[in-house]
Amino acid sequence: MKTSELIILIIISLNTVSAQESIVNDTTQIAESSHLELPRIRVIPIKDAKNDRQYELYIKLPEGYSENGDIKYPVLYFTDAMWHIEILSGSTEYIMKDAILVGISWRKDIEEDVKQKYGVHASRFEDYSFWKTTHPDHPKLQFGQADNHLDFIRNNVFNYIEKNYRTNPNNRSYFGYSLSGLFGAYIIMKQPDTFKNYILGSPSVQILHKGEHNVEFKSKRLNVNVFISNGTLEEEELHEPISEFVNSLKARNDNGLSIEHVVIEGSHETAFPMTGVHSVTWLSGLITE
DSSP states (O other): OHHHHHHHHHHHOOOBBBBEEEETTEEOOOOOOEEEEEETTTEEEEEETTEEEEEEEEEEEEETTTTTTOOOEEEEEESSSSHHHHHHHHHHHHHOOOEEEEEOOOSSSSOOOHHHHHTTHHHHHHHHHOOOOOTTBBSOOOOOHHHHHHIIIIIHHHHHHHHHOOEEEEEEEEETHHHHHHHHHHHHHOGGGGGGGGEEEEEOOOGGGGOOOOOOOOOOOOOOOOEEEETTOOHHHHHHHHHHHHHHHHOOOOTEEEEEEEEESOOTTHHHHHHHHHHHHHHHHOOOO
């Protein structure tokens, strides 16, 4: 199946919309609206016990999971779960069926005034950032919580998933885009054994070495697979830092490190769907090897 045909199928399968106005019994009447829920997605509340924060996990098990009791499945974890769940669910449904998806939500108990001002996704600015400074445009946001969020993932999230589902802990994968792609790059540099495979879509890696924020590789050897992408129409200041980050990985000459750098047609926004499809295709090749 061609990539273009696959994308069309995914878009059609994921066209989740509210019910529209309808005409009933030949009289004009507004039908009560409803929402179509994605199939097989379980929403599980989970607490960051150390930092007293509440999140949700969006879990999708592969079809036939309950019938195949002897199989241990690879897991694809992803942040910015509400934004990424549909494209990853659709892509894996066609390309990588035998995998568990685990989306990590934004913080659910964030202060109401912060949510009203910055949106329901406000916690991503805190959880995916490693620079502990106050941003003048966002004075109520606590930047620099990346280490705390990583600790939450490594302990609370992994423990829950691996206790309750048949998984392969040696084959964890991560997907992040933009700021959450930067978070993935930060994980590689600080605690690379968190995941085996990393997908970093258009990551803001220029921040890794900006000003006083200079993140260095902590591990002497990397034993990971990395997919990194950027769009052709993205701002020029993103292209060079991504190329430099890729070159810094290659320069290590680690035997256990493989890198796939893909340039995708489109802007920061329009390159995202193709990033999902291309990266899942790449990951599927690793998982089935």
